[in-house]
Amino acid sequence: MRAVLLVVLAGCFNPDAKPNQPCTDWCPPPETCIAGTCRVDEGARTPNYAFVTSERREMIRENVFKLDEWCQELARRGNLTGEFAAWMSTSQQSMATRLATVGARGWIRPDGKPFADTVEDIFAGRTYYPLRIADDGADVGLLDDNVATGTEANGTASAATCGDFIAPPADAAVGIGKADAGFMWWTALQSARCSEAAHVYCFGLDRKNSVAAPSSEPKQKRVFVTKNTYTKRPPSDADLICRNEASGATTFIALVATTTQSAQERLAGATGPWARTDGVVVTKDMVTFDAPLELAFDGTRIPSGEVWFGAKSLADKATVDRNCDDWGSGGSVRTGQSNRSVGAAPFDTLSGNCGGEYHYYCAER
Numbered sequence: 001m002r003a004v005l006l007v008v009l010a011g012c013f014n015p016d017a018k019p020n021q022p023c024t025d026w027c028p029p030p031e032t033c034i035a036g037t038c039r040v041d042e043g044a045r046t047p048n049y050a051f052v053t054s055e056r057r058e059m060i061r062e063n064v065f066k067l068d069e070w071c072q073e074l075a076r077r078g079n080l081t082g083e084f085a086a087w088m089s090t091s092q093q094s095m096a097t098r099l100a101t102v103g104a105r106g107w108i109r110p111d112g113k114p115f116a117d118t119v120e121d122i123f124a125g126r127t128y129y130p131l132r133i134a135d136d137g138a139d140v141g142l143l144d145d146n147v148a149t150g151t152e153a154n155g156t157a158s159a160a161t162c163g164d165f166i167a168p169p170a171d172a173a174v175g176i177g178k179a180d181a182g183f184m185w186w187t188a189l190q191s192a193r194c195s196e197a198a199h200v201y202c203f204g205l206d207r208k209n210s211v212a213a214p215s216s217e218p219k220q221k222r223v224f225v226t227k228n229t230y231t232k233r234p235p236s237d238a239d240l241i242c243r244n245e246a247s248g249a250t251t252f253i254a255l256v257a258t259t260t261q262s263a264q265e266r267l268a269g270a271t272g273p274w275a276r277t278d279g280v281v282v283t284k285d286m287v288t289f290d291a292p293l294e295l296a297f298d299g300t301r302i303p304s305g306e307v308w309f310g311a312k313s314l315a316d317k318a319t320v321d322r323n324c325d326d327w328g329s330g331g332s333v334r335t336g337q338s339n340r341s342v343g344a345a346p347f348d349t350l351s352g353n354c355g356g357e358y359h360y361y362c363a364e365r
Contacts, residue, residue, distance in 0.1 A: 022137075035078040035110035036137030047106035047211050048204025049080045050115050052147055052179045054134035056197035059148045059174050063165040064088050071202030078135035080110060080204075087187070087201035089150045089157035090164040096123065096155030099205070106211040107203065109133045117211045123155045125183040125301055128214060128280050129291050130341060131201055132179045140199060141180030141342045148174045148198040153184040162194040170195060177201075180342035182292035183303050214279035221364040222246075223274035223282050225305055225338045227296035229357040232308060234327050235266065242362030246297050255361035257311035257318040259326050263361075264314050270365035282341075286314050286363075289341040293361055305338035305359045309347045324354040336361075 020031075020038055027038035034041055035051070053074055062070075067086035075084045089095045099119045107115040107122075113129040116122045132141030140147075150161040158175030162168045172194045177187040179199065192198065226245050233241065238254035246252045255263040264286050273284040276295040283289050294302050310323030310333070318326065325331030335352035337345055338359060352358060 033079055035080060035133070035135055037111065039112055041079070041081055043081060044207065045209065046081065046207070047108045047114075047209040048082055048104055048207045049075065049084075049110060050107040050131055050201065050203045051075075051078075051080065051110050051133055051135050052131050052140045052201055053199045054136045054138055054140065056145065056199050058195055058197050059162050059165075060168050060170070060172060060194035062162075064090060064093075067200055071200070074135040075202060075204075078110060078137070080135060082204040083206040084202045085205050087149055087151060087203055088161075089152075089155075090161045091157050092164060094155055094157045095151045099155065099203075102205045104203075104205045104208060106207065106209040108211060110135065110137060114211045114214060119155075123153065125153060125303070127182065127186070128278065130180050130182060130186055132342075134199075135202070141178070144178065144180070144342060144345075146176040146192050146196065146198040147179050147186075148192070148194075148200055149177050149187045150175050151187050153188045158188060158191070160191040168194055174198075178340065180292075180340055180345070182294045182339040182341070183301050185304070185339050214275070214281065216279060217273055217275070217281065219271070219273075220281070221270070221272055221274045222252075222277065222297075223293060223361070223363045224277060224295055224297045225293050225302050225307065225361055226359045227298065227300050227302070229359055230308075231357055232324050232327055232333070232354060235261075238308070238360050241360060246362065249364075251364045252362045253365055254308075255314070255363050256308060256327070257316065257323060259318050259320065259323075262311060262315055262317050263309070267363060267365045270363075274363055283314075289346050292339045292341045293346065294339045297362070302338055302359065306350060306352065307336040307338050307346070307359045307361055308333070308352075309336045309361070310334075312344055312348045314347065322348065330354065 023033040031038040071084040116127045160173035173191040242252040273281045310318040322334045333352040334348045336347040
């Protein structure tokens with residue numbers, strides 16, 4: 001009988017699970033399995049969680065009440081404590097109104113990284129890490145899927161709210177955002193048909209715990225996007241632009257690629273992590289971005305910044321059709337977007353104009 005009991009208990013938890021490690025159900029106390037990772041949850045003293053749904057639904061079949069219930073169910077599955085509501089506005093009730101009614105404060109992602117401190121911060125675009133992490137711990141931002149919001153950056157209802165979910169026609173639309181995006185675009189990028197499956201953001205509403213800006217990590221370096229826009233320059237001149245905007249600091253270079261050097265190679269073997277001026281780590285390895293590089297050296301947030309770059313990624317060398325004929329007098333260019341953080345979006349998204357003016361990314365080496 002004892003042997004049977006031990007077998008049953010062994011199937012209920014993994015006694016070898018370690019803190020901050022992936023999990024399915026059991027974690028060593030005082031940690032619990034939260035969104036697939038062992039973490040400490042202090043109940044009412046924990047800030048509100050905010051996440052993007054791991055699943056997608058057609059909004060034309062939903063309404064706000066049903067979406068709230070969906071958020072609560074997914075939160076329960078992921079062991080995310082608290083009371084949740086969907087980030088969805090209608091012409092009758094905006095997210096600004098919903099949040100003001102409950103007086104909530106402080107939001108973190110399921111992985112514990114901070115999203116925002118106050119409602120005012122959210123609507124002013126003062127957010128930290130993007131809401132890429134789902135209720136099951138997956139990084140939904142990597143999928144580049146739509147997130148239905150019906151909500152503008154200031155918390156008011158967008159022009160498209162699935163007809164307020166009242167018998168919407170087949171071609172009804174809803175405002176959408178992207179889970180990897182920062183300022184404005186995380187909630188208000190464009191619109192999509194309500195008949196297309198989309199994710200939804202879910203926000204905890206029952207707690208009033210402040211959330212601090214991220215703290216510095218060991219050997220952390222700085223990275224920023226230029227406050228001003230510039231015409232294209234050879235890399236050495238772009239470096240001077242970065243140093244001028246960094247108050248003369250000579251340790252900065254422009255993250256641009258040439259046909260002989262990737263942006264990584266221009267850093268000459270420097271190691272990170274690299275963080276924005278608000279403490280958010282943008283990249284640990286100059287391979288992938290974990291957050292949009294949307295802050296200037298002085299902390300100014302740059303909305304929808306188009307950026308000179310020249311290659312498909314940080315690791316790629318340029319091709320002449322992507323960097324104005326090696327930053328010369330002709331050719332064509334592809335530019336990145338400073339308020340996105342996934343895939344090619346920060347580096348190689350748009351067809352730019354070699355005669356135009358764009359921002360530069362600047363990194364410390």
